[in-house]
Amino acid sequence: MKTKIITPFIVALALIFASCDSTSDSNNLADLAESWIASSYESKDAALNMVSENMSDDGYNIGARYVGFGFNFNADAMETDGMVVTNVIQGGPASSVIEVGDKFISVNEVLVTQESIDDGSLSFRGKPGVPVTATIMRKGEEISITVKRGIVEPTYSKEQILQNISNADADNWRENSLESEIREIVTDASQRIVYVKTWDKFLDDVSGLEAEAITLTRFEFNQNGKVLTVGNMTENELILRQTGWSITR
Structure with missing residues (x-):
């Protein structure tokens, strides 16, 4: 009889401890996700340390999809160095055409300058499938290229994320931020x-107007509690509406 009584008791204890472990694990993951977001608000160094210490070596960021060429450039050094390609997204429309280190001179005969980017006259975006001509400088030689715009699905490795943060200007880190808050965490x-x-x-950088948006960030963790994937979705259209833009054809 004692065995019959003790066995369910042991099972119940095991379930309780399993529940406690699950709750503790859930809290740890939620705390790390919250700290990750907070570090991005805090400073360049805080964000760099967070990714370095808490992302799995095989982890990656899932970027927002967009229509364009599929590359990144030196945005923080654009005014002094011009638009230099720092990363080409594999599988993107331009992945077989441009290389890291290429410098864009003009796009559809519009000169590449900070002003042409800010006023919207220079744009790689538009209808998918439409060919865009550009002139690039590669190893001292000007080359004409043509790329058909397409939907880009970017992903960035841990190494690329760390490099992107390292390239950012610490003094201008979130300089346009006015207010922010974490509103909800679900595990x-x-x-x-x-x-x-x-x-x-x-x-907003271009218009100078205030805008607000809600962003949902999704974290996936591995068995060691390291970030395996991270990606977010935000209210891009709402931001454009608040800053005077509209969608036209």
Whole structure:
């Protein structure tokens, strides 16, 4: 009889401890996700340390999809160095045409300058499938290229994320940020996934107008509690509406 009584008791204890472990694990993941977001608000160094210490070596960022060429450039050094390609997104429309180190001179006969970027006259975006001509400088030689715009699905490795943060100007880190807050954190401990909803108010670079947006960030963790994937979705159209833009054809 004692065995019959003790066995369910042991099972119940095991379930309790398993529940405690699950709750503790869930809290740890939520805390790390919250700290990750907070570090991005704090400073360049805080963000750099967070990614370096808490992202898995095989982890990656899932970027927002867009229509364009599929490359990154030296945005913080644009005014002094021109538009130099720092990363080409594999599988993107331009992946077989441009290389890291290429410098864009003109796009559709519009000279590449900070002013032409800011006023919207220079744009790689538009209808998918439409060919765009450009002139680039490669190893001292001007080359004409043509790329058909397409949907780009970017991903960035841990190494690329760290490099992008390192290239940022610490003095201008979130200089346009006015207010921000974390509004909600939801954890799916069984799948090791955490969702964080944040709200931000900021000054738009081009118009100088205030805008606000809600962003949902999704974290996936590996068994060691390291970030395996991170990506977010935000209210891009709402931001454009607040800063005077509209969608036209």
